[in-house]
Amino acid sequence: MAKPFLTAAWRNLLMFNFEADPAVLRSLVPYNTELDTWNNTHYVSLVGFMFQNTRVKGISLPFHRHFEEVNLRFYVRYKDAGIWKRGVVFVKEIVPKRMITFVANTVYKEKYATHPMRHQWLHTPDNMLQVSYEWKVGQQWNFLKATAEKTPFAIAAGSEAEFITDHYWGYTHMAATRTGEYQVTHPQWRTHRVVEYSYHCDTSVLYGPAFLPMLQQLPVSALLAEGSDISVMPKKLL
Secondary structure, eight states: OOOOSEEEEEEEEEEEEEEOOHHHHGGGOOTTOEEOOBTTBOEEEEEEEEEEEEEETTBOOTTOSSEEEEEEEEEEEEEETTEEEEEEEEEEEEESOHHHHHHHHHHSOOOEEEOOEEEEEEEOTTSEEEEEEEEEETTEEEEEEEEEESSOBOOOTTSHHHHHHOOOEEEEEEETTEEEEEEEEOOOOOEEOEEEEEEEOOHHHHHOGGGHHHHHSOOSEEEEEEEEEEEEOOOEEO
16 A cells, blocks of 8 residues: 655644636646536635644655645546545645745645745633634735634534535646546544634735636635644556
8 A cells, every 4th residue: 555645734724615616617627527516516615724743755854844724725526436536626725835835836736836824723711712824925914714612523414514624635637638636534524613704815816817706705604624634645647
């Protein structure tokens, strides 16, 4: 069995989910995959979280173990031997480390970009959890922020939260008729009930004007998943 390319812990995943325009996404769908939906709705998600204890091929790189990531992703599926695999495609992934951007773009052909980033996690006296992720675009800080109940709970089967969080495959556009596939393994996460949230994103600069109508709407939902240890397996070509 192949050894993981990367291991880490992903913690406090803050996910803002928007109804997507499939016409905008179709040109970004990798070969042999198709757009996935939940209750006939297409989604894009802005996701902020922390990488902790990161190792590449078992090696811990100094100053690259703990860092923030914010990504914009959408959802696809791929039929493998008659069985559907649910996966994600990243429009862009933002991290604060140039080396991470270089490795991810070179090895996995992802669309990483490097920006100054910061985060904050606070436990309040009234048993709430406040989570924020910020990234700087030009001179302006963009952000995802939420206040949630401190105690997490199991995700209901068949729910929107299950659809958003239970995607264990990543797909990348390698060429006109070539797609990269990699597996991300982790247990099903629990989520905290979000009671308040806010965000600001310079959509046109980061993702292009086509995404502006999608990310200017109110989110369909906001989720905060507690996260877990994860493993990213080596990429293969389809």
